[in-house]
Amino acid sequence: MAQSQGWVKRYFKAFCKGFFVAVPVAVTFLDQVACVARVEGASMQPSLNPGGSQSSDVVLLNHWKVRNFEVRRGDIVSLVSPKNPEQKIIKRVIALEGDIVKTMGHKNRYVKVPRGHIWVEGDHHGHSFDSNSFGPVSLGLLHAHATHILWPPERWQKLESVLPPERLPVQTEEEC
Template sequence: MGSLGRRLAELPWRSSAAATYSNFSFVVKSLCAFQVIRSYLVDFIIPMGPSMLPTFNLTGDVLAVNKVPTWWGQLNNGDVVLMRSPENPRKHIVKRVLGVEGEMATYLVDPANSDTTKTVMVPKGHIWVQGDYIHSSNDSRNFGPVPQGLVEGTIFCRVWPPENFGLIGSKVNPYEPPTN
């Protein structure tokens, strides 16, 4: 037992402890930086469901979300946004912006059964959002204009699957109601 004690006493404890502390400190700082980047700059999501067909796959693509435009309210028609659901704040939804404050938004009232349209004025501080597949989308047609404060970012890039990698364009909804 005496020789074991002497061997332990001869080990360079201070340098080992300093190296361990340095490595631990690096890991903690890296995790903090990663969290800041995900919270305020760019995040990744996997949306599920049919509301954004054919833009996104039903089983979910990996999408990059730019969180910077939401700081200044820089949303435009055609942008695809990640937002909290106005009906259930615990749920995130992905929709396309079809009207910003002060604009008139025209939409199909019941796209499955008629071509009847309705036009609404988007109030200040709100946006009008719809899914690209209007036959299976719970959107502003159901819950009305959405406060801009619920928007968490704009989707700008599809990361996965690799064959579909690329930027997500800001386009007008391909399922717009016909003009009368």
């Protein structure tokens, strides 16, 4: 009887040691390196959720790629909503700081993206709450870079950083 209690005690100690190492490692990984997220809504169609409301893509979000605010035009990024800090939104980067962008429904026809900001839009124009509604977004609101579609299995793919030709900035900072 004493022998079986000793085994249980050793097992419990080993479990606790593993648990108290694994949990902080997992939390750090999910917070600093990568996580997965389900994409809801139609704002990024057809790139994400092409099936409409009956399907939701699950994407891999890479936190590490945006740690130095290094984003490119065409990247699909997750960011904290400028209107609701409890919500994360996913959009495509259209313009970087210093670029002049022709807007689609914003109060100004042309906007020069200020220093430390980006211009983001959904791929499904007219069905997206994006920079055309709230203006340029601070780089500090960046959460992650969406790199792959993980679910559903038939849509497994790497997400390419492609900027639609009609959404190219009117003038980029390099051209100034």
